Amino acid sequence: MTTADLASQPVREDRAPEQTAPRARSARHGSRYAPYLFLAPFMIIFGVFVLAPAAYGVWISLHNWDFFLPSRPWVGLGNYLELFDPTALVAVQFWESMRATGLFVLFSVPFLVVIPLGLALMLNRTFPGRTFFRAVYFAPYVLGVSVIGVLWQYLLNANAGLINYHLAQLGIAEAIPWLTATPWVWVTLVGVTVWWTLGFNAVVYLAGLQGIDTTLYEAARVDGATKRHEFWHVTLPGLRPVLLFVITITILASANVFGQAYLLTGGAPSSETRTAIMYIAQTGFEQFRIGKASAMSYILALLLIGVSTLNFLLFRRQERN
Amino acid sequence: MAVSTTAPSKAPAPRPAASPGRRRSRAWAQVPFYAVLLALSVAFFAPILWMISTSFKTAGDATALPPQWIPPTWSTEGYQTLLTDPQVPVLRWLANSLVAGIGHTVLVLATAALAAYALARMNFRGKNLAFGLIVSTLFVPGFVFLMPNYLIVDALDWLDSMWALIVPSAASAFGVFFLRQFFLSLPRELEEAALLDGANRWQIFRRVVVPLSLAPLSTLAVLSFLGSWNDFLWPLYVLFNPENLTLPAGLATLRNAYGTDFPAVMAGAVLASLPVLVIYAVAQRYIIAGVSRSGLKG
Numbered sequence: 001m002t003t004a005d006l007a008s009q010p011v012r013e014d015r016a017p018e019q020t021a022p023r024a025r026s027a028r029h030g031s032r033y034a035p036y037l038f039l040a041p042f043m044i045i046f047g048v049f050v051l052a053p054a055a056y057g058v059w060i061s062l063h064n065w066d067f068f069l070p071s072r073p074w075v076g077l078g079n080y081l082e083l084f085d086p087t088a089l090v091a092v093q094f095w096e097s098m099r100a101t102g103l104f105v106l107f108s109v110p111f112l113v114v115i116p117l118g119l120a121l122m123l124n125r126t127f128p129g130r131t132f133f134r135a136v137y138f139a140p141y142v143l144g145v146s147v148i149g150v151l152w153q154y155l156l157n158a159n160a161g162l163i164n165y166h167l168a169q170l171g172i173a174e175a176i177p178w179l180t181a182t183p184w185v186w187v188t189l190v191g192v193t194v195w196w197t198l199g200f201n202a203v204v205y206l207a208g209l210q211g212i213d214t215t216l217y218e219a220a221r222v223d224g225a226t227k228r229h230e231f232w233h234v235t236l237p238g239l240r241p242v243l244l245f246v247i248t249i250t251i252l253a254s255a256n257v258f259g260q261a262y263l264l265t266g267g268a269p270s271s272e273t274r275t276a277i278m279y280i281a282q283t284g285f286e287q288f289r290i291g292k293a294s295a296m297s298y299i300l301a302l303l304l305i306g307v308s309t310l311n312f313l314l315f316r317r318q319e320r321n
Numbered sequence: 322m323a324v325s326t327t328a329p330s331k332a333p334a335p336r337p338a339a340s341p342g343r344r345r346s347r348a349w350a351q352v353p354f355y356a357v358l359l360a361l362s363v364a365f366f367a368p369i370l371w372m373i374s375t376s377f378k379t380a381g382d383a384t385a386l387p388p389q390w391i392p393p394t395w396s397t398e399g400y401q402t403l404l405t406d407p408q409v410p411v412l413r414w415l416a417n418s419l420v421a422g423i424g425h426t427v428l429v430l431a432t433a434a435l436a437a438y439a440l441a442r443m444n445f446r447g448k449n450l451a452f453g454l455i456v457s458t459l460f461v462p463g464f465v466f467l468m469p470n471y472l473i474v475d476a477l478d479w480l481d482s483m484w485a486l487i488v489p490s491a492a493s494a495f496g497v498f499f500l501r502q503f504f505l506s507l508p509r510e511l512e513e514a515a516l517l518d519g520a521n522r523w524q525i526f527r528r529v530v531v532p533l534s535l536a537p538l539s540t541l542a543v544l545s546f547l548g549s550w551n552d553f554l555w556p557l558y559v560l561f562n563p564e565n566l567t568l569p570a571g572l573a574t575l576r577n578a579y580g581t582d583f584p585a586v587m588a589g590a591v592l593a594s595l596p597v598l599v600i601y602a603v604a605q606r607y608i609i610a611g612v613s614r615s616g617l618k619g
Binding site: 029031034035037038039041042043045046048049050051052053054056057060119121122127129133134135136137138139142143144145146147149150151152153154155160162166195199200203204206207248253255256258262263277278281284285290293294298300303304308311 | 322324331351354355357358361362364365366368372375383384386387388428431432433435436438439440442443445448451454455458460461462463464465466467468469470471472473488489491492497498520522523526547550551552553554558560568569570572573575576581585587589590593594596597598601605608609612613614615
């Protein structure tokens with residue numbers, strides 16, 4: 001079926017014989033309400049579960065809001081101030097969890113920005129099996145964090161795990177406590193996350209690489225540029241918007257870390273790897289201190305927006321130079 | 322950067338033709354390249370194979386040293402444990418995950434496609450405001466909505482029910498943005514022809530736009546289903562009754578209940594991954610296409 005058929009035929013079928021010219025004319029201009037009717041279903045859900053909570057969350061954070069208590073007294077900025085009071089236990093624990101999330105972002109983002117770029121450059125060549133390899137590297141990403149968690153908990157089990165067994169074969173006799181001691185817990189969380197999500201960033205890069213004008217490479221070759229020159233002067237500048245995108249979403253995704261830590265280390269040792277989201281969820285959903293948990297999530301969100309903005313500005317300044 | 326709608330696999334870089342001699346030396350030069358690719362493939366896939374292999378072992382074989390990649394005795398003990406223990410109703414979890422995933426996907430497709438079409442093709446008061454609001458939430462971290470949405474879901478009496486999984490996450494700003502971009506790329510003439518034929522907006526959408534948009538709609542469907550299926554934190558906290566859990570939330574329970582009965586835990590993990598791996602095998606190009614385009618927003 002050609003597109004022209006598609007355009008006319010089905011519509012004609014649908015038109016009832018009694019439909020007259022005036023009706024058709026009003027349809028041409030469209031009902032005044034049509035756009036709103038089209039938009040309404042989405043906007044209702046969006047309003048109730050995105051717009052309303054964005055404001056409602058602020059309101060909650062200004063109250064001492066316990067899920068099970070009838071009275072929720074107004075505390076103003078009390079929840080926020082307490083989180084900046086170095087003598088308050090909740091502040092100590094919150095910033096400990098922020099430190100854990102910060103460390104995870106710091107350790108994981110460089111790997112997740114650089115390794116997928118290398119992989120994308122490899123996959124950007126034309127060779128037999130290219131689509132297959134891309135599919136294999138992306139595969140772990142389609143698994144859920146819970147599968148990743150229980151799987152790697154088994155693989156990294158200090159005594160019965162496959163990883164320590166193979167390390168022993170390589171001569172590392174001491175069983176490495178991957179899930180219970182620093183610095184191994186960090187290696188675990190970062191390593192597993194890199195394995196899990198690397199394919200996503202690689203695919204985003206790959207699309208970016210294919211968007212670079214090939215005549216730029218030809219021009220560079222004519223000018224006698226080496227592969228390295230090509231990379232620094234054609235590939236990287238061409239990837240700039242994609243690079244900004246990848247760095248931004250990777251920082252956001254890493255700052256959201258929850259499942260890996262929840263399932264693999266459970267926050268151990270002591271609360272070294274208890275991440276911010278883990279602590280927010282514990283405060284809100286396990287201790288039901290929802291006002292406090294809301295205040296925490298806004299502090300984390302503001303920090304993240306700050307980091308993203310900084311990142312964006314840095315990129316723009318570089319672009320100007 | 323321009324938004325590209327070409328599938329990534331269809332744009333091979335032009336390569337100058339090589340002389341036969343050079344081609345042979347090239348072929349040899351490819352060996353280390355393929356070796357690296359293969360080594361990486363093993364690293365990426367081995368853990369998944371190990372999960373499947375373990376799920377068919379006996380509990381003893383799962384911890385035996387040296388580890389066996391192929392089960393010494395094939396056993397479905399792990400699966401049997403899961404299917405018979407009333408404390409871990411995995412079949413219920415599987416059904417719950419399916420219901421939540423399908424419900425969520427249908428709702429995302431219906432609402433996002435309609436909204437995206439209005440934003441792409443209609444002129445109305447408040448259009449820029451609506452689009453601005455939707456786009457501005459694309460980069461707001463989701464955890465900000467956790468606490469207030471928990472209370473809203475509670476107020477609707479949806480806690481511990483499938484509604485909590487199907488509806489709130491269906492407000493997909495990404496879906497609207499993604500489909501709007503595609504609708505904008507469709508030639509206007511087709512819709513105008515239908516309009517001249519007397520079709521109304523709904524008919525045009527239903528009979529012209531949707532049939533032309535099956536690829537991006539499939540992409541969004543697959544991504545939405547995967548997202549819902551794999552969601553962990555939200556179901557972990559809004560569902561309470563063991564009967565009502567989804568598979569990912571159930572896996573956490575399973576892990577606590579079975580600890581070192583690795584075949585049983587891995588059997589649960591296999592059940593939780595099987596549907597997504599099958600979808601991935603079948604609809605890989607839609608997933609890759611969706612992810613590819615997510616980076617080309619700028």
